Amino acid sequence: MFDPALESAGLPWLLFLQGGPGGRGNRPLGLSGWLREASKSFRVLMLDQRGTGLSTPASRQTLPLLGDAGAQADYLAHFRATDIVADAELIRTALGSGPWSIFGQSYGGFCALTYLSFAPGGLKEVLITGGLGPLTGPADQVYQATFGRLIGRNAEYFARYPQDRAVLTRIMRHVRDVPELLPTGERLTPERVQMLGNYLGGNTRIDALHYLLEDAFVPTPGGDRLSDGFLTQLSAQVSRAANPLYALMHESIYVQEEASNWAAARVLSARPEFAPDAAEPLLTGEAVYPWYFVQDPALAPLREVAALLAARTEGWGRLYDLDRLARNTVPAAAAVYTEDIYVDRDISLSTASAVKGLQVWETADFHHDGIADDGEGIFARLLAMVRGEDA
Structure with a gap:
């Protein structure tokens, strides 16, 4: 991507590493937000990380071509940040680019730290938003922080929309x-309703959650039922197809x-306030549980x-x-x-302290999806920081 009003041939490359894992590169329909700001200085490359987009797909439809479950798991063991970085370096070389700039959002920031670890010679400068994950294990620490922050975020949501407390409880009961069947054919369960907590990670997305619940x-003739519109929108949130x-x-x-050993499920089991049958059940969020692979038709195989x-x-x-x-x-x-509920602030600052020269801008003005709210301003500020300029 580049600004057609500018001469793009002379612009340096910026690699954008999006959130995930398992998300394809963005398909922008125009220059807006952070991309508009970036296009003033760069040609922007949106990378389809392994198994996504125009890369060789990895799904219930394609993975069986590799053999049994063991062969499929062995294959997927090569789909981590180290492999994404290796792919990026091959692409950079193919483009004839010298060290390039990278911008990592969320999991893309994790990949940026891996890039700094194993291929720093390919980098000119690094920008990260909501993406300073832990540098050491175990995974349990992530979910302990996440569920702790989710309790507060639930309270914040229900303080803003107190009427939704009864609505959510009613839906789950x-x-x-x-x-109630989802458009994909399976029965909706209380724990999948709780997955609507994915909305809690954004500044304005909590309002979208309210609008979804208000006419559920x-x-x-057979009594009150969940509307087709509600079920369709919920399905889009909870399906991993x-x-x-x-x-x-x-x-x-x-x-x-x-081994992760289903870390999120283990940590959640010690949090009774998140139980689906709690008196006032809470919403969960970005995590994966064993039952995903039972209830989601796209994952069951x-x-x-x-x-x-x-x-x-x-x-x-x-x-x-x-x-x-x-x-x-x-x-x-x-x-x-x-207040990031997905990439914990305390973990982030600990990680930042372990990276020499990494400058941190901490702000309470945004949640995890800050670049969706003011990507232009956030990108400009970080770029000015790495270049020693006034923001």
Whole structure:
């Protein structure tokens, strides 16, 4: 992507590493937000990370071509940040680019730290937003922080929309007792309703959640039922048909040389306030549980593969070189969101302290999806920081 009003041939490259894992590169329909700001100085490359977009797909439809579940798990062990960085370096070389700039959002920031660890010679400067993940395991620490912050975010949401407390409880009791089918054919369960907590990670997305809940029920000859519109919108939130790698690889982004063993599920089991049958059930958020691979038709055929990945210890190499990061010389700056429920502020600051020269801008003005709210301003500020300019 570039600004057609500018002479693009002379502009340096900026690699954008999007969130995930398992998300394809952005397909912008125009220059807006952070992309508009970036296009003033760069040609922007949107990378389809392994298994996504125009890369060789990895899904319930394609993975069986590799053989049994063990062969599929062995294949997916090569879909981590170290492999994404290796691919990026091959692309940079093919483009004839010298060291390039990179911008990592969320999981893209994790990949940027891996890039700094193993291929810093390919980097001119690094910008990260909401993406300073832990440099060491275990994965449990991530979910302990996430669920802790989710309690507060739930309270914030229900303080803003107190009427939704009763609505959510009613929906969850209803789907427990009454069969409601999603457009993909399976029965909706209370725990999948809780997945609407994905909305809580954004500044304005909590308003979208309210608008979804406000007309969830419609009267029918058989009594009140969930509306087709509600079920369709909810299905879009909870199905992993479009990004199965997110579910398969999610916990692997936190492990180094140990098994994740379904870390989120284990941590959540010690949090009774998140139980679906709690008196006032809470919304969950970005995490993956074993039942995903039972209830989601897009994931059910991959249940055995997911179990093998969760138990895997062999093949999980180090994602970061702590010694290299401590000696880092590549200019780098990161936005840390104080109230981020997905990439914890305390973990982020600990990681930042381990990367020599990494400048941090902490702000409470945004949540995890800050670049969707003021991407232009955030990008400009970080770029000015790495270049020693006034923001």
